[in-house]
Amino acid sequence: MFRGRRRSRVGALEEAPPENPKAAAEPERVLLRGIFEIGRESCDVALGERALRWRRIQPELPAGGTRRDLLGKEESLELEDIFSVKLKRRCWAKHPGRDTLLGITLFICLKEQRNKLKDSTLDLINFSEDHCDIWFRQFKKILEGFTSRPKALKILLNPQSHRKESVQVYYEKVEPLLKLAGIETDVTITEYEGHALSLLDECELRGFDGVVCVGGDGSASEAARALLLRAQKNAGVEMDCIPTLVGAELPLGLIPAGSTNALAHSLFGTPHVVTATMHIILGHIRSVDVCTFSSAGKLLRFGFSAMFGFGGRTLALAEKYRWMCPSQRRDFAVIKALAKLKPEDCKISFLLAGCSQNKQERKSQRSPESDCGGHWQTIQGQFLNISIMAIPCPCSVAPRGFAPDTRLHNGSMALRIVRNTTRSEFVKHLKRYSSVKNQFNFPFVETYTIEEVKIHPKSNSNGCSPQEEGGNHTTASEHGFPWNVDGDLMEAASEVHIRLTISKMDGLPSS
Ligand SMILES: Nc1ncnc2c1ncn2[C@@H]1O[C@H](COP(=O)(O)OP(=O)(O)OP(=O)(O)O)[C@@H](O)[C@H]1O
Structure with a gap:
């Protein structure tokens, strides 16, 4: 049988x-x-x-x-x-x-x-x-009769993901199932960082029902960003007018083949390759919340999750040691960042979920700032880490997710603020991510469900500018404070404003 x-x-x-x-x-x-x-x-x-x-x-x-x-x-x-x-x-x-x-x-x-x-x-x-x-x-x-199922897909394959096994994963586990389902594919193996971004900016996508990214979080985030940028361009939307941004024209499917795969794990509830493939074949599409990151009214990028402070510094350090293997590099960077642990002096302003004005109303007014109505809250102080998650982001180091209570498409983000504390207390908090215990149950951790947030870093606690922080890591030092956005390093010298937009991805059925 x-x-x-x-x-x-x-x-x-x-x-x-x-x-x-x-x-x-x-x-x-x-x-x-x-x-x-x-x-x-x-x-x-x-x-x-x-x-x-x-x-x-x-x-x-x-x-x-x-x-x-x-x-x-x-x-x-x-x-x-x-x-x-x-x-x-x-x-x-x-x-x-x-x-x-x-x-x-x-x-x-x-x-x-x-x-x-x-x-x-x-x-x-x-x-x-x-x-x-x-x-x-x-x-x-x-x-x-199943018209929502894809018939042709554009596949982007990152050969460098994780231990360089994504090509094998695709041709052994994914392609045979796509072929069996009668789905035509056009595969591009990416050759450098940013290749997916430039390819999706100009390639012909007519005739495709979706784009599938085979790789890790970095590749997935790059492909999502590219599809959203393409949609703005095609719709003639001014990129810096964030309230008017439109969603992606094609759904994005993810085949997890990276080292963390938090995006695919958030989407499918497991980082399992065949599961992801079956969802794509069966045409399970659902919307996912995506954030825009902007500074001084200029769009910096799209993303699903971000960390500022410890999370950003750790990534900046890891980028400095690119010659190490990924897992070694990550562990080494965590230890080094812990050894140099210091708080960021910041002002954080956020809009709690459900407190904003009617979104359509805001859109029609094309208000660049949405803090009218007096619902914004501001806190100021020294913070070890600030994380903003639009999706749960489960992965091997945080099986329940960095934001376990967040849903893929609930119109809100989780804001986690870790105030200054001793190194040992901070390590205890970090260790909680790998256990089933509540990682936020510490007096120095605050959690909020928000729609928008503005993070305004002042000088560092010791008076150092970010230039001095980055040491010989030129990219991090020349452009400002390091942010970890979906595992990618982003630098911003001034206030960063993060708010939600919507994207479409292949994933679980919406029921
Ligand atoms: N041929 C290539 N050579 C080098 N880098 C590439 C190439 N193709 C894509 N990239 C870049 O590699 C980066 C990281 O890849 P990816 O996220 O797939 O793997 P990973 O880092 O192992 O996984 P994770 O992000 O889940 O930890 C991406 O940002 C992507 O732009």
């Missing part, structure tokens, strides 16, 4: 509670009915509008019985879980071209534990060409 164990999407109907009572009450129209062998058992199979259902036909007992007694427990498969159909044939080595029809194979998606999806097959065995042809054509028609 199914290769591998049967999972939750296929089950005995009697045990499954109706998901939609109205739909359950309406009798489902049967499109086809016939006999197939499934898992070596002869079955009465009915193809409905929503599901394929079958019951094993029990051998008739000598004592007789009702027709219902002769049928086993009903099993079913939702049609939306089918992603391909093929005629199953046996080829004869001695007589090439004279193969024998065995039946139909359905390629299906099964739900596993912990948000994982996997591909599997269901064989419907029947040797009749006519019988199988009718069923095969009906399955094809059903698949064509």
